[in-house]
Amino acid sequence: MSRDVPIRAVSRSLDALKVINRYGRITLGDIAKEVDVPYVTACRIVQTLVVEGLIVREPSRNHYRPTALVQHLVSGFAHEDDLVRISRPLLSDFTRESGWPVSVSIPIAGDMMMRVSTHASAILLNERCFPGFTQAVASSVPGRLALACGAGTMRSGGHLAEDRNGYGLNPRSTSSIAVPVFVKGGFVAALTMTFTTRHLSVARALPQYLPQLQSTAAAIAHDLARGIGPAAAPAAASVQQSGHQPISLP
Known part of the structure; x- marks a missing residue:
């Protein structure tokens, strides 16, 4: 298998994280639409991101938003x-x-x-x-x-x-x-x-x-x-x- 072939699950998870970070807060249904994956797949992706501490569900609404850990991921980014x-x-x-x-x-x-x-x-x-x-x-x-x-x-x-x-x-x-x-x-x-x-x-x-x-x-x-x-x-x-x-x- 080519070393250039991406891992699909990882790519989808990164796409979901980008979408959540872009909108600030977003529903699970909208995440599925933006990433173009079935709702069930979006649920698994979001659950993984929650467990990893990258996003959190707002208690009063059915919305997900990024946590401070997302900002921590770019702490090594010094470009420009x-x-x-x-x-x-x-x-x-x-x-x-x-x-x-x-x-x-x-x-x-x-x-x-x-x-x-x-x-x-x-x-x-x-x-x-x-x-x-x-x-x-x-x-x-x-x-x-x-x-x-x-x-x-x-x-x-x-x-x-x-x-x-x-x-x-x-x-x-x-x-x-x-x-x-x-x-x-x-x-x-x-x-x-x-x-x-x-x-x-x-x-x-x-x-x-x-x-x-x-x-x-x-x-x-x-x-x-x-x-x-x-x-x-x-x-x-x-x-x-x-x-x-x-x-x-x-």
Whole structure:
């Protein structure tokens, strides 16, 4: 048997844990739907995760949520700590002035993962969407931006904006504007602003917020360049290794 063949039960369990972590709290039925497994299989997976201490059932509701042990699992993850440290105050300033949440995300294994987010402090969009939240590269605005950067069709100073296709838990009710963060010519991350479609259109948001987004991305890149070497390529390589084909933007 090929050494590259994954163990199906382990893959399903990891998928379930990702789903629970993404939503924060979720029912068993929804876990089964998201992971695309029978309800009985979902029950066994969830029971295993509970026994291992990775998730817990809320006593007052039929919901499951991750425990602190999930955060402990990433304690050895030190990739791009400078990105988090440098981005956090700049993003906080942006949200304090605009009221809208912004996030910095990086491509990991075919997904875009939020590393920094101001959703918790945004007064104009009430949405639980915290660092660690992931969406597929091809189905998210920052993901498609990353693909364009990896293909060479997006350069520093560019942007991608989409109406009713935001980056969060309710993408059809939100819109997003994403700009790239380049360091020494390599794509490092996507900086994304998310806003509700009923309050603001992309056409109005672009002239109002794009210059500030681009200046924030430039500030992040400037500070990162002082602390890291020329190898900003791993993030772009992650996009290319995800199996998605590069896209061209108009």
